[in-house]
Amino acid sequence: MRIEVMISGFGGQGVVLSGAVLSQASVLSNYYAAATYTYGPEARLGSTRSEVVISDEEIDYPKIISPDYWVAMNQMSLNTFSKRYPLDKTIILADSSMIKYFDPVEGKVRVIYKIPATDEAERLGNRLVANMLMLGVFVTVSGIIPLENLKEAIRRMVKPQFIDLNLKAVDRGKEIGESLLKGVKV
Amino acid sequence: MYVEPGTHLMQGDEAIVEGALIAGCRFFAGYPITPATEIAERMSRRMPQVGGVFMQMEDELASIMAIIGASWAGRKSMTATSGPGYSLMQEGLGYAIITETPIVIVDVQRGGPSTGLVTLPSQGDVMQARWGSHGDYATIALAPSSAQDMFDLAIKAFNLSETYRNPVIILADEVIAHVREPVKVPPYEEIEVVERRRPNVPPEDYIPYLPDPGEWVAPMPAFGEGYNVLVESVMHDEFGHRIGTDHVAAERTIKRIYYKIEKNVDKISMYEKRYMEDAEVAVVAYGSTARTALRAVREARNQGIKAGLIRMITLWPFYDRLIEETASQVKAIIVPEMNMGKIVREVDRASKGQAKVMSVPKVGGVLHHPDEILAAIKSAVR
Numbered sequence: 001m002r003i004e005v006m007i008s009g010f011g012g013q014g015v016v017l018s019g020a021v022l023s024q025a026s027v028l029s030n031y032y033a034a035a036t037y038t039y040g041p042e043a044r045l046g047s048t049r050s051e052v053v054i055s056d057e058e059i060d061y062p063k064i065i066s067p068d069y070w071v072a073m074n075q076m077s078l079n080t081f082s083k084r085y086p087l088d089k090t091i092i093l094a095d096s097s098m099i100k101y102f103d104p105v106e107g108k109v110r111v112i113y114k115i116p117a118t119d120e121a122e123r124l125g126n127r128l129v130a131n132m133l134m135l136g137v138f139v140t141v142s143g144i145i146p147l148e149n150l151k152e153a154i155r156r157m158v159k160p161q162f163i164d165l166n167l168k169a170v171d172r173g174k175e176i177g178e179s180l181l182k183g184v185k186v
Numbered sequence: 187m188y189v190e191p192g193t194h195l196m197q198g199d200e201a202i203v204e205g206a207l208i209a210g211c212r213f214f215a216g217y218p219i220t221p222a223t224e225i226a227e228r229m230s231r232r233m234p235q236v237g238g239v240f241m242q243m244e245d246e247l248a249s250i251m252a253i254i255g256a257s258w259a260g261r262k263s264m265t266a267t268s269g270p271g272y273s274l275m276q277e278g279l280g281y282a283i284i285t286e287t288p289i290v291i292v293d294v295q296r297g298g299p300s301t302g303l304v305t306l307p308s309q310g311d312v313m314q315a316r317w318g319s320h321g322d323y324a325t326i327a328l329a330p331s332s333a334q335d336m337f338d339l340a341i342k343a344f345n346l347s348e349t350y351r352n353p354v355i356i357l358a359d360e361v362i363a364h365v366r367e368p369v370k371v372p373p374y375e376e377i378e379v380v381e382r383r384r385p386n387v388p389p390e391d392y393i394p395y396l397p398d399p400g401e402w403v404a405p406m407p408a409f410g411e412g413y414n415v416l417v418e419s420v421m422h423d424e425f426g427h428r429i430g431t432d433h434v435a436a437e438r439t440i441k442r443i444y445y446k447i448e449k450n451v452d453k454i455s456m457y458e459k460r461y462m463e464d465a466e467v468a469v470v471a472y473g474s475t476a477r478t479a480l481r482a483v484r485e486a487r488n489q490g491i492k493a494g495l496i497r498m499i500t501l502w503p504f505y506d507r508l509i510e511e512t513a514s515q516v517k518a519i520i521v522p523e524m525n526m527g528k529i530v531r532e533v534d535r536a537s538k539g540q541a542k543v544m545s546v547p548k549v550g551g552v553l554h555h556p557d558e559i560l561a562a563i564k565s566a567v568r
Contacts, residue, residue: 041305
């Protein structure tokens with residue numbers, strides 16, 4: 001088993017942190033995991049990407065060959081990476097608060113789940129937890145990592161004052177993920 | 187005090203710090219630079235916890251001189267940087283070589299030349315690690331391929347530098363520095379830690395650069411212990427006296443610091459063989475590229491091609507015998523590198539015409555795609 005998860009967005013959306021948290025949750029679930037990151041020299045708004053490979057055996061190539069899951073957090077990254085990878089097996093989890101045009105991936109991928117993650121996060125009190133909300137959706141839709149392990153990873157890696165809010169976002173993500181699996185539009 | 191035995195999820199830059207601390211590193215001086223910054227960051231937190239000292243320096247020239255000084259004060263010392271900083275360190279590196287000062291330097295390679303691609307990986311400094319400082323010398327450079335290697339090789343690097351009284355360079359790259367993956371920390375008693383040999387004669391009988399019979403390097407005292415050593419960059423004889431024109435003594439000194447490394451290549455060299463038993467094509471790779479190469483080799487095997495991997499962990503001194511033996515076994519050797527083709531020249535030289543040697547260069551700041559290496563394997567067996 002080798003599952004490749006790409007998380008893309010811009011600097012400031014917590015793309016690197018969510019890659020780190022996902023790798024921790026995977027290891028807590030007794031998988032091997034390797035998380036790598038690509039970002040530019042900018043502190044904010046530059047193109048940012050996490051590549052997380054989850055496997056039941058030791059991981060050789062640590063980068064993505066063809067994503068099984070792609071958490072897309074902004075329009076620019078959706079446009080850019082739609083051209084770079086084979087996507088026929090890919091399930092996209094897209095932040096539809098940030099992405100309005102799906103033409104670059106429409107018809108090319110297995111499924112596109114549209115989740116207004118940033119708006120939902122804002123309703124919870126802080127748009128910055130959209131990343132963890134998306135991880136909540138991811139673990140629910142993929143079913144490969146128990147939700148509790150994701151929460152434990154957050155407790156270990158997120159600054160103490162933000163843990164509760166992040167856990168709330170994960171719970172909301174789980175609800176959304178369950179609706180999506182039932183075919184309910186969110 | 188140390189990271190507990192067991193499995194931990196760590197970034198490569200974090201793992202190398204924990205390995206260094208267990209190896210006995212108690213002084214770190216550095217100047218932050220992507221993608222090595224996390225090493226300084228973690229050192230700044232961890233050093234005080236183990237009774238060591240962290241110093242942020244004004245630049246990389248000062249960083250390397252500070253760790254040389256600390257090493258002569260008896261502390262195992264380390265710095266970490268990336269290409270631009272490593273270039274600045276070349277003068278200090280030569281100083282450490284001629285004074286036979288054990289230090290560990292981490293170069294997390296990023297794309298160059300110059301400031302270059304600050305956040306992206308490269309293997310462009312592999313020749314600089316061998317030849318970067320002027321004059322004749324030999325050096326030890328290790329290339330980690332995983333966060334686990336960052337931990338393990340930090341310990342090996344200190345052990346080698348203490349054994350041979352020479353700088354040891356850990357040639358990481360951005361991917362390995364930043365990758366977050368499980369790292370196994372063995373029980374402490376299973377970890378071998380080497381200490382430098384100290385003089386066992388009274389100060390008046392001590393000859394600072396004269397190895398004991400059968401040894402390559404002299405025991406090393408620390409400043410303040412009463413032993414008089416002139417630690418100086420001008421050429422010296424066995425007594426540490428400056429020799430401006432004594433070419434006979436100079437030749438002795440240069441040959442010893444060269445051969446103490448090159449004649450011990452069998453002991454210093456570490457490598458890993460995968461799928462090599464019946465291989466007809468070998469991929470010789472190092473660092474993060476070795477992981478891509480392993481993927482390509484497995485893919486080739488799936489397609490019925492007898493491919494194997496030689497992962498070079500020690501890059502310098504170069505292990506000619508390993509390559510010569512490999513070349514006698516296979517038809518072709520593929521050398522993928524994140525540069526325009528550097529170690530491939532050594533591989534070609536050491537294979538002595540017994541196998542076809544092919545370079546698979548990659549520049550721009552990205553790992554090879556496994557298919558690029560697979561394509562080279564396929565073209566080699568065609």
